[in-house]
Structures are given as C-alpha cells and as structure tokens.
Amino acid sequence: MSRRGVQAQVNLFPRLPSFGPFREGFWRSPLRGPWLASMLSSALLPLIAICAITGFVSHWAYDTDLGGNSIFGGAAPGNGFDLYGFDWPVSPSWLYAFTQGLHMISGVAAIPILLAKLWAVIPKLFENPPVLSVSHALERLSLIFLVGGSLFVFATGIINIQLWYPFGFSFVPAHYYGAVLMLGALVFHIGLKLPVMRDAFRRRGVAAPLREDLEHTRPEPDLPNVVTSAPHTPSAPTLTRRAMLGGVGVASAGLAVMTAGQVVGGPLADLAVLAPRGRGRGNGPNDFPVNKTFNAVGIAPEKVGADWRLLITASDESRTELTREELLDMDLVSAKLPIACVEGWSTTQTWTGVRLADLARLVGAENPDQVEVRSLQESGSLSSVTLNRGQVSHPEAMLALRVNGADLSLDHGFPARIMVPALPGVHCTKWVGELVFA
C-alpha cells in the first residue's frame, strides 16, 4: 500500500481518544490471547453443534406438518425447517429422551465456556481505532449478531426450563429463530477465525501452554496482521492457563452432571440438586415428575369423574363411546416407556392401557394414517395433537389407563393418557377426551 493510501485510511478510520477501556494498557491479564480464545472455541464449538442439531431434531420430532402439531405459525414453509414426509420414528423408545437430554446437557455445559470465551476476547470490544476498514466494520457488526444471538439463545433456553416466563414474547419461535440467527453469524465467524486458530496453535502448540507453571506463564505473542486480545502491557500472572481452563472445565462438567441427573434419573437424579425436575416426589406408583399438574390446566373436576366417556370417531363419521371400565375390559398391553420432556428431563415408568390400533378397529379404521388426540384441556398450544402412522400402529402405542400397577393420578392424566414410544412428552396427551382416526 502506498504512503498516500495509508494516510487516507488513517483519516477515514480515526482513533478514539485513549480513555478507559479504549486505552492500550487498560486490559492487563497475561492469559488473554489468540491461543486461549482458540482453546475455548475448540471446546465450545462441538457443544454448540450438538445443541443446535438436537434442537432442530426436536422440531422434527414434533411432526409439525400433522394437524395442529406446529407450535408456531402452522405447517408452512418459514415456520421452522421441516423434513416433509419423514415421520418421527418410534424406535428406540428412548430416542427423544436421548436427543432432548443431549440438547439440554450440551446447552447448559456450554454456558461457562461461553462466558470464559467472552472474558477472553472482551478487549476486542474496545479495539482502538474501532474500525480499520469497511470489511473490519462488517466483521464487527457481525459480532454483535453473534454475541447477542448466543446470549439470547442460551438465556432464553435456561430461563425457560426453569418455568419462568419473563420474556413477553413466545419462547419457541424466538428460541428457534434466535438459534438460526446465531448460527448464521457463527458460520461466518468460524470461516474468519479458522486461520487465526491454526496460526495460534501452530505457534504455541495445541497443548504446550497447558504444561506451563506459573513461572513460565507468559503473555501470548501477537500474531501478524491481526488484532488479538493479547494485552499490550500485561500484569504478572496469578493463574496458569491450565488452572483457568481447568476451572472452566470443572464448571462445565459440574453443570452437565446436574443436568444429566434429571435426564438419566436413577442414582444420578440425586446429583441434580439445582435442576428443576430432578426431584423425587415419594415412592408411590404415581410419584414421578409431572410436566403440568391437573390444577394448572384448569379442567373442571366433573369432566374427569364417573361420567367421563372416551369418544372415538373415524373419518367416515362412525363413532363409539366407551367408559373407563369398558376400556379396562379390553385387551391390555403393558410397556416400560419414557416421558421425555422438551425441557430436557425424562422419567421411565411401566404403563398399562389399550393399544391405539385396537381402538381404531372399534370404529372400523384398519391401519389408520393418523390419529388426532383431543384433550379435555381447553386451552394450551398442544391440547390437540396428531400422531403419525408409525405411532398409531406400534404395538406399544397405547391409551394408558394405569401406571406401575395403579390407576393414573389426576396429575398424570386420569382417566386416560397417550403413551407412545419415542414420542415427545408434550405429545403424550393427558386427560384424553376424544380420538379421531383418519
């Protein structure tokens, strides 16, 4: 570049006055630099990838092209990315518990690493001069989307699983498209930073800085042609990089274990001390976690009393009504199936009930394509759910009447609820009033 070119650039993109965090010597931690940022990114990236993939898988699991299954906007392009024609499978029965558990564990475990990564690169927020070129300005604009998008997605997710809804907007589409926004900025960021990461690892070695003790903990050297987060006037180190990353790793693993406790259950459940659904409710047959209690959904108690009838209809208008006793007199099936909540907890119990396929036959529907399940619950986004062909015909897909040898409790859906292998928990409709086979 000619001297005049340099001159023009300086005038176009001036320095800010050196004050506060914009001052060159303000940021002093000797640990910051491209190696540290790269190391944290290498840990963060796989977690974000798992979290994103399982998130999109969860959207698929809802079979949003069927009936009223779509949480937002109906079954149309632009309301999530759909795999039209690919029904969510019924096997293995723990499939949704697994993918959604992974979503939660990877997401929660990523939080400390994300915070550490932001700590590592925060001096670059106060880069001075703030803009070096048009391309640099666009990169920095993109970082606003990346940082804002990530914080938005992680914050809404973690708040939502704790059943607090301070958003004022609907969680599902905001979390979903917030993630798309984050990924749009992230892919560009990765493309931009891969060479920097490669350089940092090549110069410093991937693992070599982890072996340094406090005496040998030195600031990172600058990389050519890039503005890095390495300090201009570093202070004396008080922590090795090994200890810092170890602390982040412990935090991440600790949060992962807590979250895993409410996914896996069993002995691990005791470790879910701060997870919202990790708590036992007692030792009775119905004492396992409830997504929504009977009281919370506002069904009038007389609707689930002795007068309750299950209404079954088929597309040719044939219909029948059954009492709970008549249902219990039919051929019953028992199966160990999980309720796997979209909020990441699951619980596996032994359910007993009537096969959906047998109920379909009562109204002359052999091999139905789908069934619409209507709950007595009058409001709520999924008070009516449609199950796909594989879900209706599976031999363990049932209208459950009993659990662990006892009648269902009101909280678990008395008089009858849907239980289908691998079905997302929120589709396992409780307080069923009507089945419509088609």
Added chain:
Amino acid sequence: MARFRTAYGAGPLHLLAVLASFAVVAYALSRALQLTANPDRILLWLGGSIVAHDLILFPLYALMGAIAAGLLLRRGKGSRLRIAVLNHLRFPVLMSGLLLVVWYPLVAGPAERGFMRTTGLSKDVYFGRWLLLTAALFLGSALIFALRYRRLAREGPPDEAALDPA
C-alpha cells in the same frame, strides 16, 4: 482486484461471506419478529443480553477480581502464598456466582406460584441448596489450600521476572 482490496480491506470472498451471513441473520430475525407477539421485546432481549453481559456482569466480576487482587498482592509483593490465597477465593466465588447466574430463576427468581402450580413441587428448596453448595465450594477450596499450605510457605516468591514483566 487490488483496488477492491484497498477500498474494502479484504478480498471479494470476504464480502460474499459476510453478505450471506447477514442474509441468514436478517431472515431469522424477520421470522422471529413475525411469529411472536410483542416483537419489540425480542429486540429488547437481543440488545439487552449484550448490555447485561458486557456492561453489567463482566465489569461486576472483573472489578471484584481486581479489588481482591489489589488487596492481596499489593505493590507486586505477590508471594506464592498470597497468589494461592487469591486463587482459592476466586474458584469458589466464581463457581457459586455461575450457579446463581445459571439457576437464578430457581434460586432467587420470582416465579414461585407458577412453578408450584405447574410442577406440583415447591421451589423454596433451591435457595438453601445453592447456599449449601456455596459453603461446600468454599470449604473444599479451603481444605485443598490447607493441604498445599506447607509447600507454598516453604517456597519463596516466584522469580521476579515472571511477576513483573514490565
């Protein structure tokens, strides 16, 4: 091409990539805004999350750290022992703070009634559990410090060059 590089500051591929990225961002944002009630609240939360982290959470813990380090390691007299004390405080404080930030709605949040109605469980155990975890973190850190104490006291200050590179 050279003129493009001079004017733009990078190659044309960079411009293509950044525009593609912005297109995805704009699409996602427009879908989010169309699909939810109160779209202005989404913008508020997007911008607010940056402010909450960069201008509140980060300065808060960085300042706490700087004050602690200033008190313990005054005028560069950072003996190994004092540095260890600092770190054995840093670890439990940061862990406890992280747990509070992550599980804030359960530990200290205001959603008591909704939580109970929905899950049938009371929420008031969580604050106590967080306090217990915090106590355990400090205790564990103190125990490990006690185990290291002898060795740390025996070793002198780390070499001057490492402590004060200026």
